[in-house]
Amino acid sequence: MQNMSPIEEFNAKANEDTDREHEMQLELLQKLCLALDSGAMATTVHQILSDLIDYSEAHFMSEELLMRMKSYDDYEEHQGNHSHILEVLRDMAARNIAGKGSLLKQKAHDVTGFITQHIATRDKRLADHVRLGL
Ligand SMILES: [Fe+2]
Structure with missing residues (x-):
């Protein structure tokens, strides 16, 4: 980080x-998919989901704080994605x-796809905005 201004x-x-944080979030999602695909016990699935929810809450909060600091123009839509994911x-x-885990496998793969897409589009746009110091 030589020759960078404090803001840079x-x-x-x-x-x-x-x-x-995205890497960690994707790792937890992969862990969840693997657990569900291999028919893991509900207690194991519960632990992974709890970790994923806690981690995602903290991660989204820091992204939202960054967006507000930067008066980011896509805040509403971006934050809407975060709410949907949670x-x-x-x-x-x-x-x-509730013991109604039958659809969880598909849902885990679907939400992984949604988050991957979110990172590749909205988060990428935010990173570019931050990088350019806009
Ligand atoms: Fe995001």
């Missing part, structure tokens, strides 16, 4: 942190607890 350093660090994950956790 902040922006670079923010994007690095976000990338790391709703899906919480619904999955409730179904798992």
Whole structure:
């Protein structure tokens, strides 16, 4: 980070942190899919889903804070995606607890696809915006 102004350093660090958080989120999603595909016990699925929900809540909050700091123009839609993802994950956790896990496998793959797409589009746009110091 040599020859960077403090704001450039902040922006670079923010994007690095976000990338790391996305990797962690995708790892947890992969763990969830693997557990469901291999018919893991509901208690195991519950633990992974709880970790994923907690991690996603914290990650989305930091992204939303960054968007507000940057007066980001796509805030509403982007935040709407985050709310949708958390709703899906919480619904999955409730179904798992209620013993209605039959659709969870498909839902886990669907939400993984949605999050992957979110990272490739809305998060990528935000990272470009931050990188350019807009
Ligand atoms: Fe995001």
